[in-house]
Amino acid sequence: MDISSDRKDVRSRAKFAYERIEVIWPEADDWSVHTREQIADCVARNLREREIAILNAGCGGNDYGLSSIGVCTNIDISFRQCRNLSNSMVGDIEALPFGTSRFDAVVCVGAVINYSEPYASIPELLRVTRSGGLLLLDFETTTSAELLFSNHWGKRVSVVERSYADRTDKTFLFSPDHIMRILDQYGAKIVHTHCYHTATAIWRRAFPTLRLPQSVLSSDRYVSQWPGIKLLASNITFVCQKN
Numbered sequence: 001m002d003i004s005s006d007r008k009d010v011r012s013r014a015k016f017a018y019e020r021i022e023v024i025w026p027e028a029d030d031w032s033v034h035t036r037e038q039i040a041d042c043v044a045r046n047l048r049e050r051e052i053a054i055l056n057a058g059c060g061g062n063d064y065g066l067s068s069i070g071v072c073t074n075i076d077i078s079f080r081q082c083r084n085l086s087n088s089m090v091g092d093i094e095a096l097p098f099g100t101s102r103f104d105a106v107v108c109v110g111a112v113i114n115y116s117e118p119y120a121s122i123p124e125l126l127r128v129t130r131s132g133g134l135l136l137l138d139f140e141t142t143t144s145a146e147l148l149f150s151n152h153w154g155k156r157v158s159v160v161e162r163s164y165a166d167r168t169d170k171t172f173l174f175s176p177d178h179i180m181r182i183l184d185q186y187g188a189k190i191v192h193t194h195c196y197h198t199a200t201a202i203w204r205r206a207f208p209t210l211r212l213p214q215s216v217l218s219s220d221r222y223v224s225q226w227p228g229i230k231l232l233a234s235n236i237t238f239v240c241q242k243n
């Protein structure tokens with residue numbers, strides 16, 4: 001799929017929307033709360049070292065405690081999403097204003113790359129990561145159970161429009177293989193894969209209009225590790241090491 005025609009639209013709509021969104025993960029939305037918890041867990045498990053230079057790319061007003069782990073620089077395409085974080089600036093993950101190998105770890109979570117062309121953003125995120133450093137890259141998949149039997153399912157890249165924070169959000173979705181191939185091509189080795197939103201995605205596919213039960217939400221962290229089933233995860237974080 002040629003995404004060049006959608007690329008500008010996705011980016012300008014993201015910028016417009018995030019200049020208006022106050023709370024990225026609303027407490028009243030169980031799906032969002034679970035997303036945030038899973039990301040926070042993954043960040044805490046993989047970044048423990050102290051006094052390292054970290055880039056929080058597409059910060060969205062959240063630093064997941066990164067500033068207590070190291071010296072954290074936050075960047076976002078939206079000014080609003082930067083204003084409450086110290087050491088933050090407006091910028092684009094497709095053209096980062098930093099030197100090569102500037103950071104020990106780069107965190108790009110909350111499906112930020114789903115608003116970008118991954119052939120532009122992933123090489124850029126890796127360029128600013130030092131050799132041997134970590135990149136935590138989180139994205140939404142086309143292989144989600146939620147998309148089973150739809151036109152999007154399994155595609156390398158697809159474009160979706162969905163309701164989010166009272167507006168229609170337009171994003172790309174990617175197959176895990178597509179992202180893995182780009183990471184490999186640009187010299188990153190995946191050392192750990194964190195899948196989540198699997199049980200929840202299956203529930204949503206089966207009962208799209210029903211509220212997510214607490215039992216489904218709390219079982220998701222286990223279901224998302226089951227071999228086979230985890231291939232239907234809606235969200236994946238690849239923990240990568242730059243060669």
Ligand SMILES: C[S@@+](CC[C@H](N)C(=O)[O-])C[C@H]1O[C@@H](n2cnc3c(N)ncnc32)[C@H](O)[C@@H]1O
Pocket residue numbers: 011014015018024039057058059060061062075076077078081091092093094108109110111112115116
């Ligand atoms: C769903 S939020 C996630 C925010 C944060 N990383 C988190 O996990 O809470 C997506 C963020 O990506 C930002 N974003 C979208 N496209 C971007 C780009 N090309 N460069 C930098 N930030 C971008 C948006 O402004 C928004 O703040």
